[in-house]
Amino acid sequence: MEEDTDYKIEFSSLCFVNEHVGFQGTIKGSPGDFVVIEIDEQGQLVNNAIDEPIYKINKLPELINFAKKPKLDLQNFSFEDRSSQELYTLARCSDNDQNHQSDSEKEDTVNDRTSVCEEENSDVLNSFIDEKTNENLNQFACDIKEKWKSETEFMEPSPEFSLGRIPDKSQRASLHSAIRQKFPFLITVGKNSEIVVKPNLEYKELCCLVSEEEALDFFKYLDAKKENSKFTFKPDMNKEHRKAVHHFVNKKFGNLVETKSFPEQNYNVGNPNVSITVRFREKAHKNRKRSLLDCQEKKVIYTAFTLRKENLEMFEAIGFLALKLGVIPSDFSYAGLKDKKAITYQAMVVRKVTPERLKNIEKEIEKKRMDVFNIRSVGDSLRLGQLKGNHFDIVIRNLKNQINDFTDLRERILEATDNVKNKGFVNYYGPQRFGKGRKVHTDQIGLALLKSEMVKAIKLFFTPEDLDDPVNTAKKYFLQTEDAKGTLSLMPEFKVRERALLESLHRFGMTEEGCVQAWFSFPHSMRIFYVHAYSSKIWNEAVSYRLATYGSRVVEGDLVCLDEDVDEHFPGSKVHLVTKEEESANIYAIHQVVLPVLGYNIQYPKNKVGHWYHEILSRDGLQSCRFKVPALKLNVPGCYRQILKHAHNLSYQLMGDHDTDVKMGESQVDEATLSLLISFDLDASCYATVCLREIMKHDV
Template identity: 85%
Template sequence: MEEDTDFRIRFSSLCFVTDHVGFHGTIKSSPSDFVVIEIDEQGQLVNKASDEPICKVNKLLPEPDTLAKKPKLELQNLSFEEKSSQEVSTLAGCSDDDQNYEPGSEKEDTIKDGTSTCEEEDIDVLGSLLGEKTDELLNQFACDVKEKWNSKTELIGSSPEFSLGRILDKNQRAVLHSAVRQKFPFLITVGKNSEIVVKPNLEYKELCHLVSEEEAFDFFKYLDAKKENSKFTFKPDRNKDHRKAVHHFVNKKFGNLVETKSFPGPNYSADNPNVVITVRFREKTHKHRKRSLDCQERKDIYTAFTLRKENLEMFEAVGFLAIKLGVIPSDFSYAGLKDKKAITYQAMVVRKVTPERLKNIEKEIEKKRMSVFNIRSVDDSLRLGQLKGNHFDIVIRNLRNQINDSANLRERILEAIENVKSKGFVNYYGPQRFGMGRKVHTDQIGLALLKREMVKAVRLFLTPEDLDDPVNRAKKYFLQTEDAKGTLSLMPDFKVRERALLESLHRFGMTEEGCVRAWFSFPHSMRIFYVHAYSSNIWNESVSYRLATYGSRVVEGDLVCLDEDVDDERLPNSRVHLVTEEEESANTYTIHQVVLPVLGYNIQYPKNKVGQWYQEVLSRDGLQTCRFKIPSLKLNVPGCYRKLLKHPCNLSYQLREERNADVKIEGSHIDEATLSLLISFDLDASCYATVCLREIMKHDV
């Protein structure tokens, strides 16, 4: 295969954030040198029930289960706050039973059950974690804010703030965030490098212009508690325009978290048209809504399992499993994509297959370098992103210094790892997202789909590489003839995606409409994968431009994340802040808080040169009017935000010498020893180990 020159140029232009020298080495010498284990939403490794050794790395490094676990918080009387902090990620979108969602005056019960009974505990927590002096100063700060608001005095300059100091333990920070917001709903807390800063909640003040302060106070306590299946009801209101304003405010500020509905209030009549607005937390997107014929839903069978695969592309693995089980690839769901040249462990769910049926094919799939275990019945499918992250055990072989570097190699390696451990790495999307080493990259197909050039997208997908093998001969034949039926006879059975597309083209033809139907032979997760690849590539380019233009300074117009403890890209617009000129001068934020938008229809852009750059790139690619919705393919891309920098967690490493085969020099044999690095770490979901290693080693890997 010819060298992928475009790919090399693309990734050699990416930036570094650290200033060490780095070193050379070889990764992925074999699949067993690169082991990826998914970490589920509970922080557990998905291979935990397996007794088999994962690879040699685990014998020398701490056990993966130990690395994935978070320290437990040792505090007394934290029943409510502890629950709140743990439920932030799971209850924000939890499903409610529509049949149990009745209008009425639930506010008082909700507040009593969720917050009032815990006020003493809030005080205890603040006193025990902050100390008496800091607790007093916090109370004084809260009183000052309320006095200024009550006196109608506008806050001059930047918003006042009060620091609670640095709290190194993440769990303790979560408890403090919750405790402060529950006691003082008119304040917000934000994280800055393990420091918790308290500020006035301007959204609270804005709501007080629409409803009574008592209602605003209770609403923000309800919102922060995130209590499962709870509801909040505003006071009865006869004014339709006023109700509309309240609906608009809540949905604009918190629409990603809650939804509002109006219901007739107590003693409703034509003469007394009082209506109440009820708020509840939104359902998770992956939960099925209640259907009128829910008996059909009960017939669906879901079987969860852990898939272990070795040196196998994920879509190929899913296609093979689908054939053996007699289902289609879209019946499988998973939380994330995994590397090909690796040993990977990931959670999966298959629909319409019983656990017994899956167990029956275990021996057959072993021939394909796959195995399944942890097989069990579950109630629903998985969704992309439904994971905490991934654990990596990696061996880097044949270590050596950079060219013209005569320093001690061991010291160079130690310096590099410790530097990235403390400063992090540029959070680029990795090369495997774009189809490394191929003529056509996945983002090129995604761009064609966004421009609704369906025929072009199909031709790009079926573009052959410069290899003389059955797959590429079949692709070459198709591009020359557009004979889908003839191409099918040439395409090997294991190329499941290509065959599915060709079968559809044979049926519907190589027209725009026929190609739209052909794309539906892929599951939704695969169709949107190509569009996401385009957005990912633009994000990579935007980060390089941002760092080249402004470096590590946080400047006016940058976007920053107000919550440092957010672990994924599901940041609502309300938690993304536009840096002001005053904040730039005061160095209010650090580069670790800066985020950039991943393209979609529901994002805001930076208000500086980076924002202008986005618009220029969209024009360059013919997407200046694109709404990032492709109705014909049922694809909607809302977009999200992604942090510029990330840190590896639970990092450990070990150097060892390896003896290679004897080397013959002038008639005598000597043992040649080379140095290998065994490194283990955890990364958040959607972060790439190869990108982290690139920062450590300071060259493309």
């Protein structure tokens, strides 16, 4: 792989706050040399055994078997109406018989209720609109059908028919659905209290793929929105034709329904008849009012556990667990991301999985260099930042002096560790936040997302490294062809994120809108990670500029935090703008100075640093950016971050070649065989590699 020169330039230009010489060494020589243990909000290491659940909850009913094959998309798309008044449910047509149906009957298609619904539709139309309007509506519908039969295209704008103003909201709702059920080739749109009827161009498009009868029934099915119902197109032997139907339904209604193909029973193996079945997505009814009893019966189970993983990317670990448990990756929540090349312990919570089910897969996941323990029921999921910090046990090997430094190595180590212990380190975001060693860093993807350049962001994500392996071969193929389906066949199964994007791109296409839908295959925490990476990069550059411009002095226009015990998300009310008088009186210390992490709800310093921020935003084309990406449902309020931090409980020990203790005064051990075992705690969002860089005065 080519050397990551951008990374080297970026991180070699970062400042140091201590003046010692430092030393050189190697970290992460093996995963066991870098151990990370999360510290929970109570200050406890998460790998400690727990006898009692942290949260006590009432016993929940056992879930019905959820162990179905999970989809590769990491998060179900949330349902949004195609327009605020375009789709309505005719409750009487779907609910009258529902209470008397068996589970198998509830799986029947909407077609079984057609005659009943048609009668009720006629009753509704006769009740709420006069005879003349009803006749005109029927004539309008006939005219639309005749134009389509004659293959006459509509002139822009397409014809409309108004039912007039209907003041009563419930009557309007019933009319919307009654018309759409009686005339599925029409759509209704609300304009204030007026109902306007138009041709359903999506219906006409579907008629080019399936019979008119099927198109009518399909749109009736969509409008009825009967829970647990399904719609099945007629069996089809033509694979390319089925693919076209899949594409149409997913492109137009992918947020509402999902499609699957099933072969007929007793089909011909050589040339099977296959039917496409359409079902509503689970989340389509999440906003529907339910009785208290229903809510209790469907209450979600949450199971907390500690995850130990070794040399495994976090999202790969979650993807594997999801596969074994029959859930999707977005059902997992966590407090923070952890390194890949390390042994890490972190708290996690999984939805819809009982503790018993999780315990049943313990032996299977051991083969993947993972363990789960401290398994117990809890009342809710975790959120990012819900931790106090992390504990690190790190071995630095191949110790040696800096070039042209002939001072005793042990003295240099003692000097360096004591300095950082007392003075702290510059609180940079670490290189792993940006994708160390990669051609394209995560902050570049984040910048593209902030500028709503969705296709560019996808292409950046799939930029290959100069490696001849299956992953990079698949990425090269995708950039050359934009063939998502073909790339899926090349992309290894363990690349969960890549495959999730490819599956969505195959469904929605490589357009701007298709790429927006593809990003929704990532959970919110992963989508916003890329935007945060851009903000983090700018913060790193800002703190370097601040220290180079003003040093360790606190000057007029600086922002300081008035609270001694803060995390990265403290409110703006605790941030104070330093006055000229306060600068002269030396009221504040450098460790109180904070800089804003970009967002829509922050203030900038009122000195040269503030001007620098605005210049950088202009450089990157974000001078008018509001740090909101509505298309991806991303809102970035921003926060403040202290420019200096301290390691807590820092201790260290020199080790010989065979991990034997070496006292500082001993000289019989060859320095080439020395290793340093160093342990410390860091607050949340602080990076051990950055702390080690300050200690060693050497990029690690």
